[in-house]
């Protein structure tokens with residue numbers, strides 16, 4: 473539209489010059505430059521009619537120019553009116569808006585912004601803003617950089633899978649500390665030596681405080697938590713002696729394959745104020761509270777009754793494992809044991825694929841993805857400006873948890 477007012481006058485002027493050039497020059501030469509005597513040499517030539525024609529042509533030309541000028545002015549005027557009208561409705565901003573839209577869609581999420589924007593370009597004010605707001609809710613808008621992780625790192629972190637197939641490496645960055653001196657008074661201890669990773673213990677303290685607040689009881693007891701290789705060997709051999717190997721294996725993992733080595737697992741029992749000891753599975757109210765609430769504090773009941781064929785461990789309602797809040801939340805909500813969760817991340821939520829988005833009951837959100845190990849070292853993509861944690865899975869890769 474903007475080109476028409478400029479192009480048309482040029483075309484018209486050229487057209488007129490071409491058409492008018494020849495007759496004007498032919499007429500002017502005899503009239504202005506040839507002497508009057510020469511006119512009489514033409515037989516039958518009447519000097520007056522050409523003079524009249526000349527004046528008529530001049531008049532026509534003048535009239536034509538006036539008409540053209542009027543047309544040009546009208547077109548310019550119409551163009552100005554259209555331009556002003558577009559400015560008033562905001563449509564004049566469309567070209568730059570769609571440019572930004574294409575730019576963000578390349579960086580962020582082609583499927584989300586591409587199709588929606590293409591259908592509704594005219595409705596600029598609402599549709600051009602949606603691709604800019606969507607990436608903020610899906611953390612895919614994050615800028616990523618790489619950190620180098622080693623083979624040893626793959627065996628560290630809060631999501632390591634330690635089971636009958638995956639031994640523990642005993643190479644850890646965790647700070648193992650005794651409950652004694654670091655717990656709150658909402659629960660009890662078997663002795664002063666029971667220990668756990670300090671961060672997992674912080675969450676255990678919060679969980680026990682919530683239990684006491686809800687039930688009015690404080691007689692849950694930490695019976696066993698962190699175990700060294702030697703302690704596991706001792707426990708295992710004692711069980712084998714007492715119950716036989718088959719029975720022992722269903723409850724006590726082979727030394728090196730126990731979650732208790734990690735400093736992330738707790739076995740609970742009951743010890744009442746009256747000095748009465750009770751096994752955890754003999755109770756109903758305590759296990760029910762933990763089953764319903766432990767995930768809010770990052771803990772899962774590790775060996776569920778309906779997952780024994782996967783875990784290869786009998787149902788243990790007293791054994792809890794810290795994995796972290798979003799992971800525990802997702803596993804409980806979707807009835808997945810740790811083996812199934814690790815498998816789901818590996819198969820469906822790689823960095824290049826669709827990340828797992830988790831929002832808990834309180835509105836906190838996380839974005840999670842899996843990065844396979846590349847061998848001795850792995851370049852793990854992590855968000856440059858967002859809070860995150862990395863954990864090995866103790867099998868074949870790394871799990872990145874971004875805070876939303």
Ligand SMILES: [Zn+2]
Nearest residue numbers: 737738739791
């Ligand atoms: Zn246990």
